[in-house]
Amino acid sequence: MSMLRKLNGPQTMGNSRAFWAGFVAMLAIALLYPAVSDPYDVGNVAYLLIFTLTALGLSLMWGYTGMFSFGQTAFFGVAGYSYGVISINLAASGAMTLLCLLGAIAVAALFALLLGYFLIYGRVSGVFFGIVTFATTLALAAFFGQTAGPEWAIGQARFNGFNGMIGMPPLELPWSGDVIVLEGNALYYFVLGLLLVIYLGLRVLVNSRFGNVLVAIREDPLRTELLGYDVRKYQLVAFVIGSSLAALSGGLYTAWGQFIPPASMGLPAAAMPIIWVAFSGRQDLTATMVGTFLLLLMFQTITVYSQQYALILMGFLLLLTVLLVPSGFVYGIARSLSLIGRRDKPGPEPVLRAGAEGPSS
Amino acid sequence: MFAEAFSIAFQFADVFAFLILAAAGLAIIFGMMGIINMAHGEFITCGIYVTVIAVQHGVPLPLAQALGAVSAGLVGIALERTIIRHLYHRPLDSILATWGISLMVTQGMLIVLGSSWQGIGTPLGSFKVGDYTFSAYRLVLFGAAVGVLAGLYLIFMRTGYGVMARATMQNAAMAKALGVRTERMYAISFGLGAALAGLCGALYAPTMTLIPTMGITFIIESFVTVVVGGANVLLGTAPAGILLAIVRTALNAWYGQIAGQIGLLITVIIVIRILPEGVSGWLSRRER
Amino acid sequence: MTAILQTRALGKHFGGLSAVSDVNLEVAAGEIHCLIGPNGAGKSTLFKLVAGTYAPSDGEVLFRGENVTRRKTYERVERGMSVKLQVPSVFRELPVAQNLEVALQRKSSGRALEREKQRLLEFLQLQDDADRPAGILSHGQQQWLEIGMAVALEPALLLLDEPTAGMSPFETERTGEMIKRLNAEGMTMLVVEHDMTFVRQIAQRITVLHLGRVFAQGGIDAIIADPRVEEIYLGKGHGH
Numbered sequence: 001m002s003m004l005r006k007l008n009g010p011q012t013m014g015n016s017r018a019f020w021a022g023f024v025a026m027l028a029i030a031l032l033y034p035a036v037s038d039p040y041d042v043g044n045v046a047y048l049l050i051f052t053l054t055a056l057g058l059s060l061m062w063g064y065t066g067m068f069s070f071g072q073t074a075f076f077g078v079a080g081y082s083y084g085v086i087s088i089n090l091a092a093s094g095a096m097t098l099l100c101l102l103g104a105i106a107v108a109a110l111f112a113l114l115l116g117y118f119l120i121y122g123r124v125s126g127v128f129f130g131i132v133t134f135a136t137t138l139a140l141a142a143f144f145g146q147t148a149g150p151e152w153a154i155g156q157a158r159f160n161g162f163n164g165m166i167g168m169p170p171l172e173l174p175w176s177g178d179v180i181v182l183e184g185n186a187l188y189y190f191v192l193g194l195l196l197v198i199y200l201g202l203r204v205l206v207n208s209r210f211g212n213v214l215v216a217i218r219e220d221p222l223r224t225e226l227l228g229y230d231v232r233k234y235q236l237v238a239f240v241i242g243s244s245l246a247a248l249s250g251g252l253y254t255a256w257g258q259f260i261p262p263a264s265m266g267l268p269a270a271a272m273p274i275i276w277v278a279f280s281g282r283q284d285l286t287a288t289m290v291g292t293f294l295l296l297l298m299f300q301t302i303t304v305y306s307q308q309y310a311l312i313l314m315g316f317l318l319l320l321t322v323l324l325v326p327s328g329f330v331y332g333i334a335r336s337l338s339l340i341g342r343r344d345k346p347g348p349e350p351v352l353r354a355g356a357e358g359p360s361s
Numbered sequence: 362m363f364a365e366a367f368s369i370a371f372q373f374a375d376v377f378a379f380l381i382l383a384a385a386g387l388a389i390i391f392g393m394m395g396i397i398n399m400a401h402g403e404f405i406t407c408g409i410y411v412t413v414i415a416v417q418h419g420v421p422l423p424l425a426q427a428l429g430a431v432s433a434g435l436v437g438i439a440l441e442r443t444i445i446r447h448l449y450h451r452p453l454d455s456i457l458a459t460w461g462i463s464l465m466v467t468q469g470m471l472i473v474l475g476s477s478w479q480g481i482g483t484p485l486g487s488f489k490v491g492d493y494t495f496s497a498y499r500l501v502l503f504g505a506a507v508g509v510l511a512g513l514y515l516i517f518m519r520t521g522y523g524v525m526a527r528a529t530m531q532n533a534a535m536a537k538a539l540g541v542r543t544e545r546m547y548a549i550s551f552g553l554g555a556a557l558a559g560l561c562g563a564l565y566a567p568t569m570t571l572i573p574t575m576g577i578t579f580i581i582e583s584f585v586t587v588v589v590g591g592a593n594v595l596l597g598t599a600p601a602g603i604l605l606a607i608v609r610t611a612l613n614a615w616y617g618q619i620a621g622q623i624g625l626l627i628t629v630i631i632v633i634r635i636l637p638e639g640v641s642g643w644l645s646r647r648e649r
Numbered sequence: 650m651t652a653i654l655q656t657r658a659l660g661k662h663f664g665g666l667s668a669v670s671d672v673n674l675e676v677a678a679g680e681i682h683c684l685i686g687p688n689g690a691g692k693s694t695l696f697k698l699v700a701g702t703y704a705p706s707d708g709e710v711l712f713r714g715e716n717v718t719r720r721k722t723y724e725r726v727e728r729g730m731s732v733k734l735q736v737p738s739v740f741r742e743l744p745v746a747q748n749l750e751v752a753l754q755r756k757s758s759g760r761a762l763e764r765e766k767q768r769l770l771e772f773l774q775l776q777d778d779a780d781r782p783a784g785i786l787s788h789g790q791q792q793w794l795e796i797g798m799a800v801a802l803e804p805a806l807l808l809l810d811e812p813t814a815g816m817s818p819f820e821t822e823r824t825g826e827m828i829k830r831l832n833a834e835g836m837t838m839l840v841v842e843h844d845m846t847f848v849r850q851i852a853q854r855i856t857v858l859h860l861g862r863v864f865a866q867g868g869i870d871a872i873i874a875d876p877r878v879e880e881i882y883l884g885k886g887h888g889h
Contacts, residue, residue: 010747068453115630122634127397127452128588132629135584139626142581146619209754216751219740223795226700226734227752228726228802267577271464278457308468315464322458323444326451 007200009207011064011215013284013334030192039184043256046188048296049195050252055276055292056202056285057245063282064206065238066218068126071115071133072273073265074140075243076250079108080260081144081159083251084168089155094179097171101251108247109240116239120232125221134270141266164261171255187256194252195289198245202285205241214238246273268311275318281331291330364491372613375499376621377606378506381598382564383579384586385509386557388594391587392530393550396452399460400440401583402576403467404555407433408562410474413571416481422567429563430556437555441548449547470573478571498567505564509557510599516553517595526550530593581622585629591639600640604628652711653678653806653837654699659708661694668694669861672708676806676839681832683848684841686858687881692841693735695858696810699839700732701725713805731804735811735841737791739798741784745775748783748794752801765801772827773797789820793827800831807831809840813847825850845882849873857881 008015014023034042054072061067082104086092092100115136119129148161159165171182173190180186205211213234216224225231254260263269280291295317302310325332387401398404408429415425440462448455485497517523528536529546537543561579569575586605590597605625612624636643654676661669669691676682686692697703699710701722709718717725726732740748749769753762770776773793778786783794792812799807812828813821821844828851832838842848848855848869855872857865859881865872872878 010744118630118634122630124633127391127395127456128633130453130456131397131584131588132633135581135588135626135629138577138581139622142622143619209758212747212751212754215743216740219742220738222702222734223738223740223798224751225721225723226726226732227798228723228755230723267574268464268467271460274457274460306472308472311468312465315461315468318461318464319444319458320461322448322451322454322461326454 003204006204006207009203009211011206011211012203012286013331014286027196031189034185034188042188043184044300046191047253047256048293048300049188049191050249050256051272051276051296052195052289052292053198053252054246054249054273055280055288056198057242057249058273058277059282059285059288060202060206060214060245061238061242062277063284063288064211064218065214065235066221067120067235067239068130069133069239069242070130070270070274071137072243072246073270074133074137075108075112075246076253077137077140077144077260077262077265078111079104079247079250080254080264081165082107083254084165084260085154085157087168087255088157092169094172095174097169097255098173101171101248101255104251104254105244105247108250109244112240112243112247113236116236116243120235120239123232137265137270138267141262141264141270144262144265162262164259164263166259168254168258168260170258171252182255191252194248198248199285199289206285210234210237268314271318272314275314277328279317279321279329281328281334283327284331284334287328287331287334291328294330364493367490368493368495369610369614371495371499373606373610374503376609376613377602378499378502379565379579380582380586380602380605380609381506381510382502382557382561383583384590384598384602385513385594386554386559386561387583388554388587388590388598389513389557390551390554392592392594393526393554394449394452394455394547395592396445396448396455396459397584397587398551398554399456400463400466401459401558402580403463404433404437404558404576405562405565405579406467406470406573406576407436408559409566409569409571409575410470410562411559412563412566413478413481422481422484426560426563426566429566430560433559433562434552434556437558438548438552440555441551445551446544446547467574467576474573480570481567483567502564505560506602509560513594522546522549582625585625588629589632589639591636591641591643593641593645595641596644597639597641600644604632604640651678652676653713654839655711656695656699657709657711659695659698659705659710661698661703661706667861669698669858670707672858672861672863674699674856674863676837677854678805678837679832679835680853681828681838681840681851683852683855684839684858685843685845685848685855686864688843689860690858691861692843692858693810694861696808696839696841700730700808726802726804729805730808731799731802731806732808733792733795733799733810733812735814737788737795739783739786739791739794742782744780745783745786745794746770746779749797749801752798756801756803769797769801772800772830789816789824792816792820792824796824796827800836805837807836807838809838811841811843813842813844821847822850 033045054076058069058072061069083100086103087097087100090096090100119132124132144159145162147159150158152159152161157165171190172179173182173186182190206214213224213229217231217234221231250264276292276295277288279295281287299310299314302313321329386404387398390396390398411432412425412429415428416422420428444458445455448458483496483498485501487494487496517527525536525541526546528539529541529543533543586598586601589605590601605628608624608628609621613621633639652675654674656672656674659669659672659674660667672695684692684695694703698705701717701720705718709716711717712725712728712730715728717728722732740751746766749766750762753765757765770779775790775794778790783791786794796809796812813824816824825847828838828840840851852869854868855866856863857872857878864881865875865878
């Protein structure tokens with residue numbers, strides 16, 4: 001019960017009854033959506049929802065804790081390839097595929113722990129944190145890009161270089177003596193359920209004592225340490241959680257398309273999570289989730305005509321966000337319309353928020 | 362024996378040149394303003410394309426390369442005046458802004474220029490030492506890298522701009538109080554950084570196949586060199602280049618290109634674990 | 650009286666420059682101990698050595714009988730120190746009440762935390778500002794809020810670095826009253842201060858630093874009566 005009380009709090013927008021009524025209504029629409037649409041479209045929406053997990057992870061790290069990870073795609077890709085390697089070698093099916101997904105996330109989380117340890121305990125912060133995580137994802141993309149030869153394989157799983165790894169099984173869920181292959185509607189409900197649990201879980205997390213410390217670190221790491229908190233430990237935990245959400249995205253994506261290419265870690269892919277989250281409003285989970293979904297939907301619609309134009313638009317939106325609404329469009333609109341009640345009185349618009357970190361020293 | 366030694370030295374010089382030329386422009390902008398120019402690769406691309414187009418119109422290569430550097434510099438100044446200058450008090454946002462611009466430019470060029478172009482071929486031919494063949498142009502690149510470092514040293518130590526720039530790097534508010542027009546310093550520095558990126562592209566233009574996304578070839582190397590070098594271009598970039606070139610040459614020789622790249626990254630992560638402010642931060646602390 | 654904090658031959662030099670050397674300081678349980686001295690005497694450096702934001706070059710720091718010389722700041726805080734730095738640092742975008750929560754949640758939770766929070770807000774006279782972002786408080790109020798956060802940890806020793814810096818005379822006086830009230834409730838404090846009026850208001854014992862060394866140490870009356878102390882404050886001192 002006390003856990004549920006933490007769903008609302010100062011770290012999240014939308015704490016009013018009206019918000020939750022709207023939330024339930026949206027959820028109901030989401031649940032009914034497959035009934036009024038064809039499985040192809042439903043599968044597509046599932047695909048969009050998969051990416052919002054990456055965005056939520058970035059919001060936790062960047063918006064709440066103040067760490068600029070430009071490398072979400074690294075963990076996305078590592079988990080994707082790991083899912084391939086594990087599931088192909090085990091010739092997994094049924095519930096085993098879900099264990100493979102967990103294993104893939106564990107590999108990526110371990111990688112995040114290692115990278116995060118070196119960066120955070122090396123007191124790398126600000127801009128440098130962004131650069132190193134960014135260089136990491138680009139280097140991984142370059143690495144997997146040149147694994148075309150047959151010698152590049154782990155057991156039965158070939159990396160296939162630029163073309164990417166293929167042939168991994170889709171996720172399968174045991175269900176009353178039978179197995180359901182997670183694609184189309186089934187995948188949609190599976191991803192929707194995951195997203196719901198993770199969104200609510202993150203709300204509880206950021207409004208808990210732990211979340212209090214995270215935002216305190218974002219505001220002033222030294223002050224937080226003076227209150228007796230081991231700041232670096234909290235940062236590392238937040239980094240691993242945020243990166244693991246990208247890993248979950250990557251694993252689901254790979255199982256969804258039975259395919260993972262190195263391009264998923266390179267440019268322009270690496271810029272996307274930053275754009276989604278910056279545009280939406282990094283300091284709020286709800287804004288991030290809603291904004292990311294809308295952007296992805298728009299991007300996918302335009303990509304059908306021209307991927308280049310879609311990407312130009314994304315770049316333009318990022319520039320526009322920075323120049324006009326640094327706190328993010330969805331967040332800004334939600335606050336200025338006061339559509340969603342906030343427990344605390346609104347303060348001045350945090351125009352300087354993004355710059356408060358200062359140049360890296 | 363001599364041939365082997367020469368071959369190793371040659372490869373080292375080649376990698377060193379690449380790191381220095383790729384990083385110099387980025388390092389100046391970072392050192393001066395504390396921002397990372399995510400559109401760095403696009404300035405390099407600009408230098409490449411201007412050079413190639415000029416050569417294809419009959420301009421001699423060295424002149425075309427100068428043209429490439431200058432035009433990238435002008436684009437840089439234009440960008441600084443229109444967008445970047447509004448964001449100096451928000452370094453992270455300036456990074457995001459340059460990232461947005463980078464994305465728009467790359468994709469825009471894909472639309473306008475198509476996916477690949479005819480290159481212009483590497484000039485100067487090759488020479489032989491023992492049984493090994495070497496490209497003479499690679500020596501020019503090494504000379505250019507050393508020249509860029511020497512040029513930067515002269516600019517920062519011997520010119521009025523350099524004195525004021527170093528003052529601004531040390532303490533922008535103080536420099537401003539002493540009458541340095543910091544805004545102009547920033548514009549010039551951004552232009553200089555962009556021009557050096559353009560020069561990098563111009564110099565490597567004859568060695569590459571042309572695609573609009575080729576700026577990315579330089580990105581990892583330039584970023585890691587700047588991170589290892591730290592905020593001071595004069596103090597940090599050259600030692601960082603030497604350190605990383607040694608690592609990379611060794612790994613390239615034993616395990617191939619990609620191991621070299623990953624090795625660079627691991628070196629960086631270890632270096633910042635030990636020296637959070639990079640080589641220049643460490644050196645200047647030792648002086649104190 | 651037992652010493653809650655002791656430094657033994659504590660020293661810090663930056664390169665060739667010696668900021669603090671051979672300082673033996675003793676803070677007894679229950680007292681308000683002021684650290685005074687002219688500009689550049691090494692007060693702030695000594696303060697940071699005690700708080701753990703600087704590592705000493707020589708000597709050691711003992712806190713509640715334990716050698717904490719190699720302990721990080723947060724570890725010293727865990728052991729009962731609490732620190733307020735000179736420049737007010739509050740969590741500017743978080744509401745005032747949440748600023749206190751971040752500190753209070755180390756010791757309590759639930760209803761007890763709420764009660765403590767109300768009590769502190771009242772003590773700091775910030776009840777009306779509880780839901781406003783801390784960044785829009787006045788400078789003096791931010792100083793108080795930070796003192797409140799430090800107090801919320803229920804420390805055995807409260808370290809205050811120039812708590813009245815930038816305050817109006819009225820605010821300074823109120824701060825003095827706060828400090829005395831906390832002391833009356835049993836809190837031990839080490840206060841770095843240069844404002845002698847304020848020191849007279851609160852101090853019980855005083856250590857005078859000059860050129861990085863302990864120049865004089867004693868009760869408030871003895872120190873004020875000491876002509877040498879006056880000398881160094883008026884700039885006539887020539888060290889040793």
